[in-house]
Amino acid sequence: MSTLKLANANPGRKLFSSKVATTVVWVITVLWTVPTFGLFASSFRNKQDIFLSGWWHIFTNPHLTLSNYHAVIFGSSSSTLSDGVLPYLMNSIVITIPAVIFPVVIATMAAYCLAWVKFRGSDALFFFIFCLQIVPIQMSLVPLLQLFTGGAHIGSFTIIPKLGIAGHFAGIWLPHTMFALPLAIYLLHNFIASLPRDLMEAAYVDGANHFKVFRQIVLPLSVPAIAAFAIFQFLWVWNDLLVALTFASGTEEVAPINVKLASLVGQWGSGWETLTAGAFVTIAIPLIVFFSLQRFFVRGLLAGSVK
Amino acid sequence: MNSFLSTNAPKFEQVLIAIAAFFTILMVVFYLAGKANGRKQRPMAIVVLLGPAMILLSAGLIVPAIQTILFSFKDANSVKFIGFQNYSWLFANPDMRKVFFNTLLWIVVTPFATTALGLFLAIMLDRMKRESVAKSLLFMPMAISFVGASVIWKFVYDYAVPSKPQTGLLSAIVRALGFKPSNWILTQPLNTFLLMIIFVWVQTGFAMVILSAAIKAVPADIVEASALDGAHGWRLFKNITFPMVRSTTIVVFATMLVTSLKLFDIVRTMTGGNFGTSVISNEMYAEVFVRFDQGRGSALAVILFVFVTPILVYNIRNLRRERSIA
Secondary structure, three states, X not given: OHHHHHHHHOXXXXXXXXXXXXXXXXXXXXXXXXXXXXXXXXXXXXXXXXXXXOHHHHXXXXXXXXXXXXXXXXXXXXXXOOOOOHHHHHHHHHHHHHHHHHHHHHHHHHHHHHHHOOOOOHHHHHHHHHHHOOOOOHHHHHHHXXXXXXXXXXXXXXXXXXXXXXXXXXXHHHHHHHHHHHHHHHHHHHHHHOOOHHHHHHHHHOOOOHHHHHHHHHHHHOHHHHHHHHHHHHHHHHHOOHHHHHHOOOOOOOOOHHHHHHHHHHOOOOOHHHHHHHHHHHHHHHHHHHHHOHHHHHHHHHHHHOO | OHHHHHHHHHHHHHHHHHHHHHHHHHHHHHXXXXXXXXXXXXXXXXXXXXXXXXXHHHHHHHHHHXXXXXXXXXXXXXXXXXXXXXXXXXXXXXXXXXXXXXXXHHXXXXXXXXXXXXXXXXXXXXXXXXXXXHHHHHHHHHXXXXXXXXXXXXXXXXXXXXXXXXXXXXXXXHHHOOOOOOOHHHOOOHHHHHHHHHHHHHHHHHHHHHHHHHHHOOOHHHHHHHHHOOOOHHHHHHHHHHHHHHHHHHHHHHHHHHHHHOOOHHHHHHOOOOOOOOOHHHHHHHHHHOOOOHHHHHHHHHHHHHHHHHHHHHHHHHHHHHHHHO
């Protein structure tokens, strides 16, 4: 600790003085925050104000209203969003919860198996899964959609029957689970492989089988890694557009709020005022999750990227 | 409110049933497989623990990837083999050439911009006190979807005819400086760079957080010793700090490269691929789901895949090296 202090006190270490650095960082931080703030401020202004003057006029002419939020949440006959965004918000939650739980559990099982139940080729298999991480999901979209709508056949022989889950929630949970597995297995494997060997061996000696070890030792000890990945996956699913556009139709029944927001942007004549509040409703939950669980999220990112 | 409940309660019911079924099946399988004893125990464990992941990976990624490669040599409805016709059409079409050019521009500019800015911020943060608030705010856009970010920036890039008040921040600033604002999103090739700014805005926080952690992990005594030896400022960074964070920088750069290559949301939300801003990923979606040509769409997906293979090879070599050291 004292060396650290010494190093910090040593002017030789500094490329820039701390005052200059602080100023530069804060200038960039303000620049970085202004666009979000602008949208936030606009979301409390009424239609005329948004149309007639920039959001920065709220400082000189504060006329704040919650009417945009009211219209977006409960719907209004005057806007393009007659029913409000609540059904879509619910869809997002309904899509996200299983799309986080399924891959986390399946990946933890696989990661434990690859790390501790070694078999011929288990290293090569891990290697292969690691490589799958980088394959663009665009490579999967069309065949996977066909599988969901038509099943799989060789000639007239049916291998997998028509699943008929396209346009249902299951048809979105499944692709999200599939696409998440390579990264999840890789991250969790790194963590689980580093669990203390003695602990595992003691359990095996005591006669515990792999399932018992998995449930009673691996799962509880992996909570930090699982939490880190879960937050990462939560943000990924919530913020996803491509998978949802492909596998969920744009309807109120299944489409998540991010898809709805994207379609609002594309509609000519859907007012700015709807867009402002709609965007904030969309990003509110990930922002809350992000700010309250930032520590875990950063840990997850670090585990995934540095090594 | 009643109708709200009646339409949404069944959705949550589905979630509960799905999750309950998932865990029940797992528990039953675990119980039954746990009964196996002796020599059967190990293979049973491998099948049960690894099986679900392998089935999902095969059905969701491996088989579809092979199918997509096959589709790329077939016609629009994937019925007849037509050889390289999809590819030759893509490379001969001037609009598509523009799309490839744009994608190249994205993967050349944005990884450099995000990594460089992230590294710069990480160095600056290392020099300041009470960095956490600034760090959080710079990192915040990472939690916002590209669609949300596009809406935020649509307000910045908004343009009104000169007789009307400018409500977009960029137009207002340009006008305050005494210039004439233009219709930003329609101006080529400026619009592509404006879209890139959104990407940089979202992703720089990621680069910064990871590089900042790497810089903090550089042992203080090494820095101190070299400072005593007379290295400081730029030379200290170039000779000591940067070499120690180089591998992290490359990882961040590669991540940005892949993310920008697959980029879809920003282009689709901001311009729908119009006004000369489209990229491969957006065209792939448009070919398949708007123009209903699976052959061309699949060929575009394969081209994306070809773009990532160098990074794939690099990653494999890296992991090999790491393994051999460990």
